[in-house]
Amino acid sequence: MKKLYVNPMNKLSHINPELQGHFSEHLGRCIYEGLFVGEDSDIPNKNGMRTDVVEALKEMKIPVLRWPGGCFADEYHWEDGIGPKETRKRMINTHWGGVVEDNSFGTHEFMELCDQLGCKTYVNGNVGSGTVQEMSSWVEYMTFEGVSPMADLRKKNGREDAWTVDFFGVGNENWGCGGNMTPEYYANLYRRYQTYVRNYNPEKKIFKVCCGANADDYEWTDVVMKNCFRSPEEFHGFMDGISLHYYTVPNNWVNKGSATDFTDKEWYMTLKKTLKMEELISHHTAIMDKYDKQHKVGLIVDEWGTWFDVEPGTNPGFLYQQNTVRDALVAGINLNIFNKHSDRVRMANIAQLVNVLQSVILTDGENMVLTPTYHVFNMYKYHQDAELLESFIENETVGLEDEYKIPALSESVSLGKDGLVHITITNSSIDESYDIEGVIADTDIKSVNGEIVTGEIHAHNTFDAPETVKKEDFAGCSIKDNKLSFTIPAASVLHLAVEI
Numbered sequence: 001m002k003k004l005y006v007n008p009m010n011k012l013s014h015i016n017p018e019l020q021g022h023f024s025e026h027l028g029r030c031i032y033e034g035l036f037v038g039e040d041s042d043i044p045n046k047n048g049m050r051t052d053v054v055e056a057l058k059e060m061k062i063p064v065l066r067w068p069g070g071c072f073a074d075e076y077h078w079e080d081g082i083g084p085k086e087t088r089k090r091m092i093n094t095h096w097g098g099v100v101e102d103n104s105f106g107t108h109e110f111m112e113l114c115d116q117l118g119c120k121t122y123v124n125g126n127v128g129s130g131t132v133q134e135m136s137s138w139v140e141y142m143t144f145e146g147v148s149p150m151a152d153l154r155k156k157n158g159r160e161d162a163w164t165v166d167f168f169g170v171g172n173e174n175w176g177c178g179g180n181m182t183p184e185y186y187a188n189l190y191r192r193y194q195t196y197v198r199n200y201n202p203e204k205k206i207f208k209v210c211c212g213a214n215a216d217d218y219e220w221t222d223v224v225m226k227n228c229f230r231s232p233e234e235f236h237g238f239m240d241g242i243s244l245h246y247y248t249v250p251n252n253w254v255n256k257g258s259a260t261d262f263t264d265k266e267w268y269m270t271l272k273k274t275l276k277m278e279e280l281i282s283h284h285t286a287i288m289d290k291y292d293k294q295h296k297v298g299l300i301v302d303e304w305g306t307w308f309d310v311e312p313g314t315n316p317g318f319l320y321q322q323n324t325v326r327d328a329l330v331a332g333i334n335l336n337i338f339n340k341h342s343d344r345v346r347m348a349n350i351a352q353l354v355n356v357l358q359s360v361i362l363t364d365g366e367n368m369v370l371t372p373t374y375h376v377f378n379m380y381k382y383h384q385d386a387e388l389l390e391s392f393i394e395n396e397t398v399g400l401e402d403e404y405k406i407p408a409l410s411e412s413v414s415l416g417k418d419g420l421v422h423i424t425i426t427n428s429s430i431d432e433s434y435d436i437e438g439v440i441a442d443t444d445i446k447s448v449n450g451e452i453v454t455g456e457i458h459a460h461n462t463f464d465a466p467e468t469v470k471k472e473d474f475a476g477c478s479i480k481d482n483k484l485s486f487t488i489p490a491a492s493v494l495h496l497a498v499e500i
Helices: 051-059 071-075 107-117 132-143 149-156 183-195 218-228 264-274 276-291 325-340 372-383
Strands: 002-015 021-023 064-067 120-125 167-170 207-214 241-248 298-306 345-351 361-364 367-370 386-393 397-400 404-407 409-415 421-427 434-440 447-454 472-474 478-480 483-488 492-499
Touching (some): 002 409, 021 298, 051 107, 051 361, 051 367, 064 107, 107 120, 107 132, 120 132, 132 149, 167 183, 183 207, 183 218, 207 218, 207 298, 218 276, 241 264, 241 276, 241 345, 264 276, 264 325, 264 397, 264 404, 276 298, 276 325, 298 325, 325 345, 325 372, 325 409, 325 421, 325 447, 325 492, 372 409, 372 492, 447 478, 472 492, 483 492
Parallel strands (some): 002 434, 021 345, 064 120, 120 167, 167 207, 241 298
Antiparallel strands (some): 002 386, 361 367, 386 409, 397 404, 421 492, 447 472
16 A cells, blocks of 8 residues: 655645647648648638647647747748748748648747637747847737837738737757757857847736757756846846756667557656656756746746657658557656646646647547547646645556666646645556555545546557547545545556545
């Protein structure tokens, strides 16, 4: 019997809804076919946006969406994507698949999508191949209400009112595809470029995101924080957040492994790799603490998730992969980690939203499939805008060989806006279930409801069998002597909603 302890009196930090954010890039079939089909499509749509996908994402309570990249962002010139679609520039997407990009999805379409979704906007600017003036003009085009060349151009293109840009990234992966820069060089560029990301509306301040590290490149974080951080009281602040990218790759970047055909060893390899997120956040936070002890700058994990070999027969540059119970565990573990570090982690964006990498939705023509990862996000949505509670779970080690041993269980607990205590637990063991007794200190437990995502480890949803893995009711939790009593099955992600 494992013990779960919750102290509802100790609220540790606020869990921003944006910890469950998402990412959409002009890559493969994420934007085109996945989100945007055009107004003339036979697929049901509203102003070109797929109705079925939009409704599914609204049910999941998507809080924020990042666009247009990714590597694509640092070769994206925003003026190519405005004005009449028939006059927009056509180009080759040199990063992803060598296909023609017709720019029919641009700024206006992205803002329309976010409006339909009811989510916040995260726009990524071009530092790698763009100019300061280009970035400044884009911000003016999107957010300036007064009289100016860019505001007039926006109005000419059919949008009278300015939009709200909630988050703005000043470059992307500038240590790699965004320019192969040194941290010292990027830090100086960031100071310059962010100057012109102006807050034209003081009541709608843009949250500026500085390009952070690739995985465990701690030197990058140190150099950039040292050169770019200023407190909000000094010079109005240079940055509000710094990013971190980390992908879960079970084998190596040359041979990543199949998304669906994997061994027990590769299951544990994958989950061990994903648990590295805990170490990365802790170490980057320690560096940030040297310069920002008050945690005014947020850590923004705006690219994370599994990265496997593409599905056989698909374009290697489209990064299309299936999604199994293994991905569900990766999602649950990382979301628990983000919750536990919500004092520093302010936003996270899984890569990517539809048809790319660890997506929550797959599409094929007019058909749509919700992945196991979607169902995990749909369970975790109750943590959004909640208060993290102090919690601890007794654990044990599982896995094959010493090299691939991992903790069996992970958890996070919050007090939701609905007044309920929300407990999420993952069980990484392939074959062991665990009896758990849950204690909520100094509290009377009135009732409990549960839901779960579980199944055979290779199980996944296809267009012929779209509900093989889904969120299901969990009736296996009872209340005994004012304690929770339940058994969490092997290879599962569990959510309990407790009335106190």
